[in-house]
């Protein structure tokens with residue numbers, strides 16, 4: 001069995017090699033490719049039996065067709081989100097697709113809180129000032145989180161982990177999730193999206209990107225947010241219509257924006273473009289606001305999460321090879337994803 005790993009960074013090699021050697025020594029040989037999977041790079045998978053991909057690899061109908069024609073039978077996502085995979089085509093082609101649903105919900109939730117506190121207390125600006133010998137605190141005024149209302153959109157694994165942290169801060173918690181389980185009840189109140197937007201000082205997005213949630217934050221929903229509220233997205237960039245967010249920042253309606261993910265991140269994130277002219281005018285405009293903080297999709301990036309990702313990814317491959325039922329396989333029926341650990345998701 002040969003596994004072709006796309007978008008491979010040094011840390012992917014380190015953790016996959018380590019877990020392969022320690023826990024799955026006979027499972028497969030691995031060929032690493034630094035490039036993302038796309039129509040152009042798909043020939044690199046020739047001769048392999050399975051591919052392993054990350055969040056910005058392309059897995060549309062054409063790429064899946066080419067992979068299948070080239071002999072690939074299994075697709076291993078080393079991430080939780082699967083919005084970038086055409087699962088309907090995968091189902092038609094009989095491809096096995098599995099993800100890593102919960103490698104470290106706390107890692108992402110903690111990162112969302114880190115972004116909020118950085119933006120709120122302006123520690124990024126303080127750091128730069130102090131390094132230059134400027135100890136003036138004018139302009140660094142923040143808000144005490146204790147007593148603030150936090151609205152969480154999507155109270156699955158990460159949303160609940162965020163709820164536990166905000167609860168510890170002494171925040172009042174609201175959540176919107178059409179498929180919520182009972183767990184959130186111990187931290188706060190489930191409400192509709194309108195009420196969440198109207199009452200929250202901070203809105204944190206933790207729902208998946210689906211046909212129903214694309215551009216959930218748009219001109220109309222931004223207009224319903226509490227004036228001066230902060231918006232945080234550590235989920236998927238497509239949840240936010242970026243052009244509308246720029247207008248809301250310009251009109252001062254939105255008080256702050258923290259992004260770990262961005263709609264058009266595929267062309268940029270995970271690579272060094274510091275010596276180039278970046279053509280994305282929306283991203284460049286966003287970066288000019290003093291109350292916008294952008295990171296390059298690193299919410300997942302902890303040692304614990306990377307170990308878990310490598311273990312579950314190779315475990316999924318092991319299930320596939322041995323014909324065992326895999327708890328992480330993404331099985332679709334018609335155009336709906338059905339799996340025990342999630343509510344049905346319309347694709």
Ligand code: NAI
Pocket residue numbers: 080081082101102105108153154155156157158159176177178179180206207208209212213234235236260261297298299300301342343
């Ligand atoms: P999960 O599946 O445990 O939870 C998602 C929750 O969203 C579920 O409770 C679901 O009912 C809810 N939901 C579905 N449709 C909704 C809607 N229309 N409105 C509100 N809520 C809705 O997923 P998990 O593990 O909590 O991950 C959430 C997302 O975080 C992933 O889909 C992924 O896109 C993103 N993520 C980001 C990472 C990063 O590094 N920044 C790392 C890992 C995940």
